[in-house]
Amino acid sequence: MITELGHFALVLALAVALIQATVPLIGAQRRNATWMAVAEPAAVLQVLLLGFAFAALTYAFVNSDFSLRLVVMNSHTDKPLIYKIAGVWGNHEGSLLLWTLILAVYGAAAALFGSNLPATLRARVLAVQGMIGVAFLLFMLLTSNPFLRMETPPFNGDDLNPLLQDLGLALHPPFLYMGYVGLSMAFSFAVAALIEGRVDAAWARWVRPWTLAAWVFLTIGIAMGSWWAYYELGWGGFWFWDPVENASFMPWLIAGALLHSAIVVEKREALKSWTILLAILAFGFSMVGTFIVRSGVITSVHAFANDPERGVFILMILAVFTGGALTLYAARAGALEAKGVFGLVSRESALVANNLLLAVSCFVVFVGTIWPLVAELVWGRKLSVGPPFFDAAFTPFMVALAMLLPFGSMLSWKRADAARTLRPLWPLAVLSVSLGALVWAMQTGRSAIGPVGVILGLWVAGGAVTDLWMRTGRGALAVRLGRLVRLPRADWGKATAHAGLGVTVFAVAAMNAWVVEDIRTVREGGSYPLGGYEVTLVDVREVEGPNYLSTMAELRVTRGGAEVATLFPEKRLYPAAGMPTTEAGIDYGLLRDVYLVLGDPQQAGGWAVRSYIKPFANWLWIGAGLMALGGLVSLSDRRYRVAAGSRRPVAVPAE
Numbered sequence: 078m079i080t081e082l083g084h085f086a087l088v089l090a091l092a093v094a095l096i097q098a099t100v101p102l103i104g105a106q107r108r109n110a111t112w113m114a115v116a117e118p119a120a121v122l123q124v125l126l127l128g129f130a131f132a133a134l135t136y137a138f139v140n141s142d143f144s145l146r147l148v149v150m151n152s153h154t155d156k157p158l159i160y161k162i163a164g165v166w167g168n169h170e171g172s173l174l175l176w177t178l179i180l181a182v183y184g185a186a187a188a189l190f191g192s193n194l195p196a197t198l199r200a201r202v203l204a205v206q207g208m209i210g211v212a213f214l215l216f217m218l219l220t221s222n223p224f225l226r227m228e229t230p231p232f233n234g235d236d237l238n239p240l241l242q243d244l245g246l247a248l249h250p251p252f253l254y255m256g257y258v259g260l261s262m263a264f265s266f267a268v269a270a271l272i273e274g275r276v277d278a279a280w281a282r283w284v285r286p287w288t289l290a291a292w293v294f295l296t297i298g299i300a301m302g303s304w305w306a307y308y309e310l311g312w313g314g315f316w317f318w319d320p321v322e323n324a325s326f327m328p329w330l331i332a333g334a335l336l337h338s339a340i341v342v343e344k345r346e347a348l349k350s351w352t353i354l355l356a357i358l359a360f361g362f363s364m365v366g367t368f369i370v371r372s373g374v375i376t377s378v379h380a381f382a383n384d385p386e387r388g389v390f391i392l393m394i395l396a397v398f399t400g401g402a403l404t405l406y407a408a409r410a411g412a413l414e415a416k417g418v419f420g421l422v423s424r425e426s427a428l429v430a431n432n433l434l435l436a437v438s439c440f441v442v443f444v445g446t447i448w449p450l451v452a453e454l455v456w457g458r459k460l461s462v463g464p465p466f467f468d469a470a471f472t473p474f475m476v477a478l479a480m481l482l483p484f485g486s487m488l489s490w491k492r493a494d495a496a497r498t499l500r501p502l503w504p505l506a507v508l509s510v511s512l513g514a515l516v517w518a519m520q521t522g523r524s525a526i527g528p529v530g531v532i533l534g535l536w537v538a539g540g541a542v543t544d545l546w547m548r549t550g551r552g553a554l555a556v557r558l559g560r561l562v563r564l565p566r567a568d569w570g571k572a573t574a575h576a577g578l579g580v581t582v583f584a585v586a587a588m589n590a591w592v593v594e595d596i597r598t599v600r601e602g603g604s605y606p607l608g609g610y611e612v613t614l615v616d617v618r619e620v621e622g623p624n625y626l627s628t629m630a631e632l633r634v635t636r637g638g639a640e641v642a643t644l645f646p647e648k649r650l651y652p653a654a655g656m657p658t659t660e661a662g663i664d665y666g667l668l669r670d671v672y673l674v675l676g677d678p679q680q681a682g683g684w685a686v687r688s689y690i691k692p693f694a695n696w697l698w699i700g701a702g703l704m705a706l707g708g709l710v711s712l713s714d715r716r717y718r719v720a721a722g723s724r725r726p727v728a729v730p731a732e
Contacts, residue, residue, distance in 0.1 A: 080145060083133025084224040087174075090126040090181075091214040093119050097184075097207030101200035105272075113196055116203035120181070120188040123210060127178040134174060134223050135165050144230040147171060147223050153236040153653045155624040163247035164237045169371055169387070170223035172250060176367075177213045179251075179258040180206070183287075187262065194283060201269035202262075209261055212394045220387050236653035239625070245305040253298035253325055257363040259291025260328055263335060264360035267353045268402050271409045276349045281342035284356065286712060288339065292332040293708035299325050300701035311659030311674045313689045315588070315697060318467045323446040324366030327439050331359040334435035337428045344490060345425055349413040351432065353406060361399040362439070367391055369446075420492040427485025431478065438474040445470065479533040479582055482575060483540020487547060501547055502540065509535040523590060530586020538579030545572040570711030577703025584696035593690035600683040608690040610671065611635045615643075617675070617684060625649045630675040630684065632662060646675040670694040 097119035104112025137145050138161050141154050151164045151171070166172040184206035191199050217223070240246070266284045270276045302322070307315045316322060335355040341348045368391045419425035445462045452460045483505070487498050513532035520527060548564055549557040593608035604613040615631040628648045634641045644662030651658070664671040669692050676685025 079133045080137055080142065080224050080226075083130040084222070086126045086130040086133070087214065087218060087222075087224075090123050090130070090177075091211065091218065093123045093126065094207050094210035094214055097123065098204055098211050099207075101207075102204035105197040105200040105204070108197070110196065113200035116200050116207075117188040119207065120184040120203055123207075124178075124181045124185040127174070127181045131165075131174055131178050134171060135162060138162065138165050141234070143232070143234055144227055145223075146225045146227050149227060149231060149234045151237050152234040153624060154233055155653070156236060156242070157623055159244065159247065160237060160242045163241065166250055167237050167241045167247075170217070170221045172254070173213065173217050173221050173371075174223050175251065176254050176258060177210065177217065179254050180210055180213065180261060183258060183262050184210070187265075187287075191283075198269055198273060198280075201272055202265045205265035205268045206261065209265075209398065212397070216387075216390050216394065220390055233653070236624070236651060239649070239651040239654055239656045239658045240309065242624075242651075243305060243309055245301055245309070249298055249301040249305060251298075252294050252301060256291045256293075256295030256298055256325075256332075257328065257366065259287060259294060260332060260359045260363050262287035263291070263332075263356040264398075264402065267356035268405065270353065271402075271405045274409055274412050276342065276353060276413050278343045278346055281339045281352070285336065285339045285343070288332055288335050288356075288359075289708050289712055292329065292336060293705050293712070295325065295329045295332065296701060296705045296708065299329060300698060300705070303701075304698055307694070308661055308663055309658070311661050311687075313592075313594075313661075313672050313674070313687070313691065315694075318445070318462075318464050320369055320446050321366070323442050324362075324369045327442050327446075328359055328362040328366065330435050330439040330442070331355060331362055334432045334439075335359055337431050337435075341425050341428050345419060347419065347425060348429070348432075350406075350410040353410065353413065355432070355436075357399065357402045357406060361395065361402075362443075364391070364395045364399065365443075368395060419490070422488065422495050423493050424485065424488040424490050427481060427488050430481055431485060434474050434478045434481070438471055438478075441470045441474070442467065475582070476529075476533065479537050479579070482537050482578070483544065486540070486571070486575065487544050501543055505536065505539040505543055509533075509539065520591070526586050527590030530583050530590065534579045534583025534586070536579070537582060538576040541572040541575035541579065544575075545569070566714035567711045570707045570709070570714065572707070573710055574704045574707025577700045577705075577707055579700070580696055580703060581700030584693050584700055587693040588691055588697065591692045595688040597686060597688075598679050598681070598683040599686045603683070605688075607634075607671070607688050609636060610641065610690075612673065612686075612688060614684065614686065620647075622649065624653065625651045627660075628675070630662075630673075630686075632673050632686070634664060634671055634673075642671065644671070644673050646673050648675055648677075665695060667695060668693065 097116055101113050101116035101119075104110070104115070134147070136142075137148050138152055139158065141148065141152060141161070143149050143152075147168060147170050148164075151168045152161055156164070164171070166175045184203055187199070187206070188203055191202070194202070263284055266280065266287070270280055299322075302325070303315045306317070307313070335352065338348050338352040338355055342352050368388060371387055371391060445466050449460045449462055452458045483502060484498060487502070488495075489498075509532045512535060513528040516531050517525070517528040545564070545568065546557075546561070548568060549560040551557075552560075595605070595607055597605060599605060599612075599614045601614055601616050604611055606612075611634070613633045613635070615633055617628060617630045620627040620629045626649070630646050632644045632646065634644065642664035644664060646662035647660040649658045649660060650656075659674060662673045662675075669690055672689040672691050672694075674687040676687060678684055
C-alpha cells in the first residue's frame with residue numbers, strides 16, 4: 078500500500094510541476110501577481126510529494142519488500158541496515174528519484190528564502206525549475222519507475238553491488254547530486270535573466286550563493302569519491318581520469334569559473350554575457366555527466382544503467398534545455414551591455430584569465446572524455462584516452478592558474494600597479510623557490526613534479542595568507558590583528574579555499590613524485606623492507622562477515638624493531654552477488670600512509686602482497702576539506718544571504 082502511495086505521489090508531483098512550469102511564467106509575462114504567486118506553494122508541495130515518494134521507497138528497502146523489482150535487484154536480507162538505506166540511491170531508478178527530490182528542494186528553498194527577489198524574476202526562476210522537474214519526472218515515470226512490482230516476488234534479493242557497500246560511497250552520490258542539481262539554480266537564474274533582458278549587480282549577488290553552495294557540495298562529493306577509490310579499490314590511487322570522474326570534475330571547473338565571473342558582474346557590471354553562458358554550460362555539463370552515467374555508453378562501477386532508450390531520453394532533455402537556453406542566449410546576449418571598463422592590469426583582467434584557464438581546462442577534460450565515444454561512433458574505432466593525455470594536457474593550465482592566483486587576488490579593481498602588488502609577494506616567491514630547490518637537491522634521480530608541487534603549493538597557500546594579511550592595512554601589529562579578526566567572512570572564506578587549493582596541489586604532486594611501491598610474494602612468517610619499514614606477514618585466515626566471506630591477512634609493520642602498526646588487508650567475496658572486493662590495510666599518518674594490499678595465493682606457496690608508502694596522502698583530503706570549508710565560511714557571510722537591492726516596501730495610496 079505504501080509503495081502504491083509513493084507511486085501516486087510521483088504522478089501528483091508531475092502535475093504540480095506542470096503547474097509550476099506554466100502558470101507563474103504566464104503570470105510574469107502578464108504582470109499578474111496572483112498567477113506569479115502560484116510558484117511558491119507549488120514548489121513547496123512538490124517537495125512534500127517527492128519526499129513522501131522517497132520515504133516510501135526507503136521503507137520498502139529497509140523492510141526488504143521483494144515485491145518491488147528495484148529492491149530485488151539491489152538489496153538482500155543479510156545486508157546491514159546502513160547499506161539497505163544506501164541501496165535506495167545505489168541504482169539508476171532510486172538515484173534518479175533522489176536527483177529529482179534534491180531539484181525540488183532547491184526550488185522550494187528559492188521560494189521560501191527568495192522574498193527579496195523581484196516578483197517577475199522569482200516567478201520565472203521557479204518556472205524554469207518546474208520545467209526541469211517535469212522533464213525528469215516524465216523520464217522517471219516513462220522509463221525508470223522505481224515502484225514497479227514483481228509478478229512473483231522471490232524469497233531474497235540479488236544484493237547491492239559490493240563495491241557500493243561502503244560508508245564513503247554511500248554518502249558520495251548524495252553530495253554529488255546536491256552539487257549537480259544545485260547548478261540548476263544558476264541555470265534557472267540565467268534563463269530568467271535572459272527572458273527579462275536584464276543582468277546587473279543584484280542578479281550576480283543573488284546567483285552567487287546558489288553557485289557557491291553547489292560548488293561546495295561538488296567539492297565534498299568529488300573528495301569523498303576520490304577517498305573511497307583510494308582505500309577501497311586497492312590500487313593505491315585517488316584519481317584515474319575515469320569518464321565518470323571527469324563528468325563530476327567538468328561542472329566543478331565551470332562552477333569555479335562562474336563564481337569568479339559573477340564577482341566581476343557584481344563589482345563592475347562587466348562580463349555579463351560570459352557569466353550567463355557559464356551558468357548555462359555549468360548545468361549543461363552536469364547533464365552530460367547524467368548522460369554518461371545512465372546511457373550505457375561506458376561500463377563502470379559508476380554506471381547506474383545500460384539502456385540506450387534512457388540515454389536517448391537524457392539526450393533529449395539535454396538538447397531541449399541546453400539548446401533552448403543557448404538559442405535564447407544568442408537572441409538576447411547582445412542586449413546585455415557591459416558597463417564596467419577596466420585596464421589590462423586589474424583584478425577584472427585577472428578574473429578573466431582565471432575564467433579562461435578554468436574553461437579551457439574543462440574543455441580539455443571534455444575532449445579527452447568524449448573522444449573515444451566519438452571515434453567509435455564515427456569511425457568504428459575503439460580508442461582509449463588515459464592518464465598520460467590528461468596529465469600532459471590538463472596540468473599546464475593548472476600550473477598557470479596556480480601561478481596567477483595569489484597575484485590576481487591582490488590586484489586592485491579597475492586599474493592596478495603590478496609592481497606595487499608584487500612587492501609583498503616577493504618574500505613568498507623567494508621562499509617557495511628556495512624550498513623547491515632544496516627539495517630538488519635532496520631527492521635523487523626523481524622527477525621535477527615534487528619540487529614544482531612544493532613551489533606552487535606554498536605559493537598558492539602562502540599567497541592566500543598574504544592577501545588576507547594585506548587587507549588589514551597599516552599600523553601596529555595589535556591593530557592589524559584586530560582588523561584581521563573583524564574582516565568579512567567572505568574574505569576568510571576566499572583565503573581558506575585558496576589555501577586549500579594550494580595544499581591539494583602540493584599533495585597531488587607529492588603523492589605522485591615520492592611514492593614507494595613494492596610488489597612481491599611473501600610466505601607466512603616472512604618479512605621484507607619497505608621504505609625504511611619492515612613488513613611481516615604474520616598469517617592469513619578466513620573470516621565470515623555479515624554478508625560476505627573474507628580472506629584476511631595480518632601484516633605487522635615495524636621500524637627500528639619497534640612496532641608501528643598491525644594491518645589487516647582483506648579479499649572479500651559476497652556470495653549473493655558473486656563478486657569479490659579488495660579491502661586495503663592502511664596506517665594513516667600526517668606525513669605518510671603505509672598502504673598494504675593482499676593479493677592471490679601463489680602456486681609455489683605464499684601470497685602476493687602489494688605495498689606502498691604514500692607521502693602526504695592525507696593532505697589531499699585536508700586540502701579538499703579546506704576548499705569546502707572556505708565555501709561554507711563565505712556562505713555564512715550575511716552579504717551572501719541578503720541580495721543587493723532588496724525589495725523595498727511599496728507605499729500603498731490612501732483610499
